[in-house]
Amino acid sequence: MAGETKLSHTAAMILQAVNAGFIYGFSVMETTGLPSGTVYPAMRRLERDELIRSSWEAQSIADAELRPPRKYYKLTRAGKLTLEASRKRYPLLEKMIPTPEEERV
């Protein structure tokens, strides 16, 4: 997937949320306000298109905190390029879900 790939607004919002540090499904739901039936399928498609990739948290960390391990999502290189293109297309995206660096500014 190249950087010029055009995303729908929902997909761009989810990509922006993952980039902003909301790296698991429930946090993306909370940030975007989208229901689970929209967020998880969208993340499957983004992963299929290699815009994000997932990895399981180490079991030892989860055991130490007495909770089950979570699946975390991270932007790929192609995902970052696509997000850049989507920000130009949807200028309000960064205002809706600001990244931590932007918040500090």
Add this chain to the structure above:
Amino acid sequence: MSLHRVSLFSIGNQSLLRLAAFLVPRRLRSEWSREWRSELWHVRQERSAEGPFCWHTEQEITDFCLGAFQDALCLRQQSAPTVAPLSRRFASPAQCLLLLATIAAAVYGTAQLLPGVQSAVLVSPYRVPRHLMLISQSSPAAEGPTITAAQFRAWQARRQSLFSTFAFYQPVRHTIEIAPHRIEGWTIARSSANLLDLLELPHRVSESTLPQLVLSDQAWKRYFGNDPHAVGRVLRMGDREVQVAAIIPAVQWNLPGNVDAWLQEPDDRAHAIPDAAKGFLIGQLNPLNRHAPFTTQWSMIASTVSGQPEYFTCILLSSRSSSTFSLFLFMVLLACIALPATTSIPLGEYPDAHHKLARATRFRRWIFLVSKFALIAPTVYYLSLDLAYMSGSMHAETSQYIQIISSFAACLFALRWALRDQRQRCPVCLGRLSNPARVGHPSRNFLAWSGTELICVGGHGLLHVPEIPTSWFGTQRWLYLDPSWEVLFPETPLASPGSL
């Protein structure tokens, strides 16, 4: 009490996830379940932190779990092999024409394999078909034998001006002993000795004094298993012996009467056919007679054996074989007349005031429509023949009825499809339009148009199809999009609209 309720809801939510997991492909199921169970645990922890049992919280958690079904279905679709729907397979004009050509080739190939179709489409198996007439005493539609042997003998004995000679055959059931202890019931045509000579069908004249039996191709295959040494064999027919003289190929006989073999009686034996026995009569027109009619069918009045004048119908043999194509052409004409009742004929309005399309582009659109018609015509013709002559034992009249009905229905359906398909294609790229959307309300028809809007995925334009044709919006209208719209039409869309 509230703790009991929470655990009850927790079990319910877990059950929902387990149920949804069945929709996920087996190889992905364990990881998918692990992620959703983990997420559910975190959701419950987060929501429980807000306070004790609350119906609203449990409803939110249940809603979260219900989303698992959509996720499971999404995963299932992703891992399933993509099978494009039939309408999508027609998307590009090349694909559409290729599919039509494939269907036409398949139908034509089937026709080549069916011997009934072969004999029906044969132009004429006889060498002088322009001079051979089938004479019957009643209406031409009658398929059974109508001429008595006495009538044949009377005409043969009398000097004729219209016909130079006659041949007669009478199909009868006979038992044939093919081998010891193997007796079959055959339909044998007892014919005058000149029948095959008159038709100029290839057969061998044997020196043997035994009556000559000419087998049909069907009987040779069925009873002799394609044995090349069948010719010359002596068979027992009733109380006398006959010798197999020849085998007539399937395509070389298209006269009425579904016979297994022809028994050529010497003239002295031919007189043994009872006078009252009815059969088929072939007459050869006298080529020197200048008054012979040039039409393919006519009626004549001739005296019968009893001296009474009677009407006889004469049909040119060559016209019998060409009737399948004439029927097809007539049904095409009827289908064209009926077509406006099933769909509108105009292809729509394509205003070119602002968008002057290249002449080649406009020409390509018409070429595509003509190509579809050109492929549909042989497909419908051979399809109707395949259906009509599928069974060799079917009555000729029944076959004609099947051909009439099937060619009319197939032609009407195919023409309707070709026009509708053409209307739902972009005039620029000829791709199928997609994403139909309803616009407006029929109740506001006087204020604004209402109907369906379709879009070209290449971004060339929109098609507006009115739901109720009006004086100002009578037919579908094409709206060209200018280049400023290109930003909305990516070359490789990530997902189809509505998927994300």
